Amino acid sequence: MNLLIIPALPLLGSFILIVVGSRLPKRMIPLVGAGSVGLSALATLILGYRFISASLTSLNVIAWQWMDINGLSPAIAFHLDALSLVFIFVITFVGFLIHVYSAEFMVHDEGYARFFAYLNLFVCSMLTLVLADNLVLMYLGWEGVGLCSYLLIGFWYTEEKNGYAARKAFIVTRVGDILMAFGLFLLFQTFHTLNIQEIAGQATQQWTVGSHTAFVISLLLLGGAVGKSAQLPLQTWLPDAMAGPSPVSALIHAATMVTAGVYLIARMHVVFEFAPEVLMIVGIIGAATLVMAGFAALTQYDLKRVLAYSTISQIGYMFLALGVSAWSAAIFHFMIHAFFKALLFLAAGAVIEALHHEHDMFKMGGLKNKLPVVYWTFLVGAGSLAAFPLITGGFYSKDQILWLSLASEHGNIWFFLMALLGALITSIYTFRMLFLTFFGKENTPVSHVPGSSMNIPLIVLAVLSTVGGFIELPHTFGHLTVFSDFLNPILPSVTVQEDLENFEWLIQLVAALVALSGVGLAYFFYIYKPELSDELKSSAADLHSFWLSGWGFDKLYDRLLVRPFVYLSNINKKDIVDKFYDGLVMIAEWVNRMLSYTQSGILRWYLMGIVIGGIVLMALALL
Amino acid sequence: MILVTFISVLMIGGIMAWVAASWSNLASRWISLITLLIDFILAISIWMNNASTPWIEKFYAPWIPNFGINFSLALDGLSLLMLLLTFFLGILGVLISWNEIQYRVGFFHFNLLWVLAGISGVFLTMDLFLFYFFWEVMLIPMYFLIGIWGHENKRYAAFKFFIFTQASGLLMLLAILGLYFVHKNNSGVGTFDYFQLLGTQMSLSTSRWLMFGFLAAFIVKLPVVPFHTWLPDAHSQAPTAGSLILAGLLLKTGAYGLIRFVLPLFPEASAEFAPWAMLLGVVGILYGASLSFAQTDLKRLIAYTSVSHMGFVILGVFAFNSLAMQGAVMQMITHGITSGALFAIAGILYERIHTRDINAMGGFWVKAPFMGVTTLIFVLASLGLPVLGNFIAEFLTLIGSWQANQTLTILATTGIVAATAYSLRIMQKVFLGKTLNEKTMTDLSLREKLVFVPLIAAIIWLGLFPQKVLNTTKPMIDKSFKTEQTTLNQKDNGIQ
Amino acid sequence: MEVSAEYGLLLASVLFILGMIGVLIRRNIIFMLVCVEIMLNAAGLAFIVAGSKWVQADGQVMFIFILTMAAAEVSVGLALILQIYHQLKTLDEDAASSMKG
């Protein structure tokens, strides 16, 4: 079966919906929208089965030669290997579930068809991104997802602020994109090709570790990754992006698009491995981001903003893993995170819709019995996010990262401590969120209880985010390495510092304890003694507002970049250059007036003119 | 012979359209439409079966022998593409003004077709005198288009346009004559024939001066900051078809001139000037972007985006390598389509709500989703989104100019971020946000869809299958870079 | 007795300049006309001087031409002056300045 069909189906779906969507009966729309993604999910499963059973290392399909000018010959061609297989699995599968969820969630929106059209388009571009066999095509997907995220954040376009958030998301990520573009230019200049496999091949031949070009290139690529994955310093767009409908946040801003950066680095790991300094930077960015975002998440009121910041911080973990070149660990966490974060967002969406679009957690509460399904699934997701020991997938994926951040040959104690701190905060804000939403007394009446087509995805995701963890178990117990073995042909396994090998259990213990203590703290502050949290808040009001505003990055950029640009362009609205030409005209008219005085109509002047002319000529002659 | 047909058909059609109007406006509309269709089909047929020879077709007839002036036309890949664009946009121009123009319809179509005739002449001629001839000829009807059917401030705009282009054109004439005499003194033969003048030997300083003469005309047309100020006025005041042709075609004649004349005739001088030219391009990109971000008049806004986009062209042309050159050519075509479409949208919006002020617009998506989607597509094109043609153009240009000069390329690329800002601003102000002024708002009519569907198809086709176009220009570009390749290599080594 | 040509020319030029100044300063049209005549005659004198210098008749021939032309000119001029006087009721040249700019 052809690989092309996987991205083609959603494209077709979105095309149909764009062209005839407005005329389709309402039932048909989700059928087309979700159906197309469902089919491509099915296709993915079949293909994945074939792929594994035939134990292929890679699968290439060329649709057509895109362009071909001396050397630069990117094709519309797809390349399937273990890494991209994992990604397309997550994309199509989680995507499908979210489509199903949306079928009910969005049903009352007049832009129903438009929504599915965008969503399908997004799935298509995301698949293109991960399947592309050359960087130009990947860039195409890269921009495509950016576009869809723009469209979907601003989906409710009559709201001015949604439009603003959408534009912000697009522009900020674009800043990253052009850095990536520079990377591409430089790659092309060095290797005269942009095909990923060829680049990998040539890099190994031409470069030595620490080569300058490699350093620059991977730094630039990192720029792109940072932009898309909302890492420091380009993370500011993601919290605002929550303006979009919840399924969008689940699919784009949690499960798939924001992890494109992780994919990019993993995909280009060959290049990065030649630039250890950059890998170090990746790690630092990851660590810093995960702590920063964690603290920000601690203080949010808006349910979805908490999730947004937690997403940022979880991706921080992935970056950290990449930074210590624990490639498969990063991808593993990506997958698990996709499951539970999608789950959390969908659940949050259900809650918010149930309380007719109330986002403030402090106005929620006591939903435990009102929305049992949502509650239980949310609990599972929260557990996974907080890395609740042993029973949750999140535990296994995050624990791996914690361990490797210390034990990997590039790892160090600081990374580890940061990660650990992050873990603590994570579990605190996770359960703060849980308690505030579902426990305590009911502040807002429940208007409407989600139906089956919203519940089923929640349940499936809950299951996945639990069992998903068991395919990769640490050495200390089980030692199951299905996932990493599967990725091994693409992503080299991490080498652990020998002297630390025996301490893994200790680390896990610490991690587990930290997670649990986090839960405890949350319980203490928000169930046992709620007033305490308020005192804390008031005692450190500045810090609180500082964190609430996401460490003031927005303000900073606004002052530093946005306002100057707007100011400059506005003062020059009339185009200063034009004044120059106006000046010329004025001069001409002035001269004209001066000369017209000589045409006074009085004969004497004219005679005088002749005489003066004669005299001047005489003077010339005499000289 | 077919080359002559291209031009003469348009001229005759124009006269017929004028005459026909005396009994029926509809007749003259149809006549001009059919005329353009004929030319378009002719051009397509040539394109379909052209060998990859540099020169597909030539025509030659003596005109003023005493000065060695000949009526010589020739067609290569570049000219062919430009012709295709000309006729394509011409057709759309006729369609878009179908209802808009009710005053002196016949004379309008006469001017429309004669502008196009002049432009085709510019793209075809291989005699410098004749080139100047057409260069001037295309201005007069354009002047009338702006001056008679324009908006409130048409007089001023028309004058400005005319005088700017004339002034620069005369400088080019001086340069042409200078070249003529240089060649005459070298070889004893006085001729304006492009092919004979190609290898003219001259001192660097001479060629520098002559090149500036040519440049003057071309960078004013292109336009390059700071010679751009005629453009916003002309574009915003012209009737829709006028803006469409201005932005889509007239600007391209400048770029065409650079590629066809400046580089081949003065290789050393232009190589020496290249960094400055690229700098000008970058300045244009950023300056145009910042200005268009500030505008509130929709057409003016789009006009400044043209300034910004044409910056890429000069950047690519003077990057001196075939990648960038291909990019520049591509940019000429895609920008022609994109800006044309955007102006068309501005025009139909004006037809509906009688204002160009974007603060008076908003939330039109509710009423006009089709128009919204169309606009969205072209807005995205203008911010260089992949899948759409402009991406190919800008990507090639930048990846090429990167080989030549990295700092400038970086600056140019930041222009793309700015492009994102102003393009999305259009979308936000006009189609999203609170719903305003929607009483008279209606979605695209069938005729208008007939205009936009081909445009959309074209821009997407260019984005996904650019190879056909690239192949068309390949022979000509490879030929022109036999000499420059060496300088390029030197630049390359300089970088590593 | 012998007078060198230079003196003749000098005289002529003095006359010429006198006439010129006259034209410039007089307001009355008739006087302006007269002054022009003076200038013309100065030129004629110069011709005669030059002719005698080269011992040729040409100078005198030229002078006769000048006289004729001057006569014709004055006749037309006077006719015009009559018209002007009809319309402006004055002979002040500065009055006849309706066209300007």
Add this chain to the structure above:
Amino acid sequence: MEFSNINIIDVLPGLFLVVASVLAMISIAIKRNHIFIFVVTSTSLMGVFLFLILYASNHEFNVEPLFVIDGFGTFVTGLIVMSALAVSLLSYAYFEQREERKEEYYILLLLATLGSDILVISKHFVSLFLGLEILSISLYAMVAYLRKRNKSDEAGLKYLILAAFSSAFLLFGMALVYSASGSMDFTGIAKYVSANPTLPLPMFAGMCLMVVGIGFKLGVVPFHMWAPDVYEGAPAPVAAFIASISKGGMVVLLVRFFDTINGFQYPVLVLAFACIAVASMIAGNVLAIQQTNVKRILAYSSIAHMGYILVAFLAGGELGEEAVSFYLVAYFLTNIGAFGVVAILSDQDRDAERLEDYQGLFWRHPKIAAVFTAMLLSLAGIPLTAGFLGKFYLITSGVHAQLWWLVIVLVASSVIGLYYYIRIIAMMFEKAEGSDELALHPRLYLINLITLLVLCALIIYYGIYPQGLIEQIHNFLQ
């Protein structure tokens, strides 16, 4: 001098003109009749023109000591006669609508043409003077011909006094030159000049004074101030005559005089003319930009155009002369055409000289407007018109002679010039609202229309296919 028939042929055109004017007088003496005298004038002019077309040749023939009849002269004579024909054709309808007695006008016209013709072929101060005065004196009368109009008389008087004044300069200059060189014959002067390289002061002074006289006739800065007033006051056809014919003769004379005495060897003179040219080009164009009287605009533009011609004149040489000749053709046709339009639109109370008179003309009289547009574009030097090739020719000669500065000024000033030509055109294409009450109501005569259309056709023909004309000029200038 022997009278082999070829020489007869050479002198015939002049004689024809004399005879024609005499005929005209006689016809008046017999019976006043506008049509009759008009027909006489036109046919005789036509006859001369045809004669020239048929028998004109480019060989040189001297009528010692006064005249030289060579190719250049003959060519320009033909041009002058043709222009005179055009003017007289345009005049009929114009004067038919006026109340004055019309007949004498034609005598004056013929005489003026004769004078200009004599200027063209003269090679001696006497003939120069004769031609000049015949031309001027008939022009005084022609300018003031509509004596019921204040403007007309004022213009006539101004022209008379200024012309007399300047010819006094010219004469005095001649006298000085004569006294220095001992010859009034160009060739004689040339001999003297070549004999002694450093000229005495009187010689120089004389030449400068002559330049004053010549400059006045050409209407170049600073001797130009009469032009606008006279053009405004004079009847439109007469303005056409002044703008074209009277200047053309002088240009030829200037070229001939300088060529014979080879004035270019004196940097002073070259400098003088360069300054005059630059001043004329700039002042002429700048003065016009805010002018609202069409006749004055044309006057200023003619000042500028004389400046352009001086560029080619300074360029000199074969190419220079060709350029001058070609430009004269284009310039004559265009100016007569332009004033013809003014004439055809004028009615008995005033000439169509206000800019508003032309508002919406294109929608009222498309043909006339089209002609006027063509003429203005030709003046502006836009392709498809003879004016463009003329300007091209000028610039070519200038570039050839490396007169970069003059050429640059030419280009720059003609850019300024564009503005006011375009302004008139724009006026004609305006919507014709409000212009009715001040619109003139002329009676349109077919003959004018045809004349204009012919002129227009010629301009466009020479603009598209100049080869024939260029060949002609070549033949004559060998």
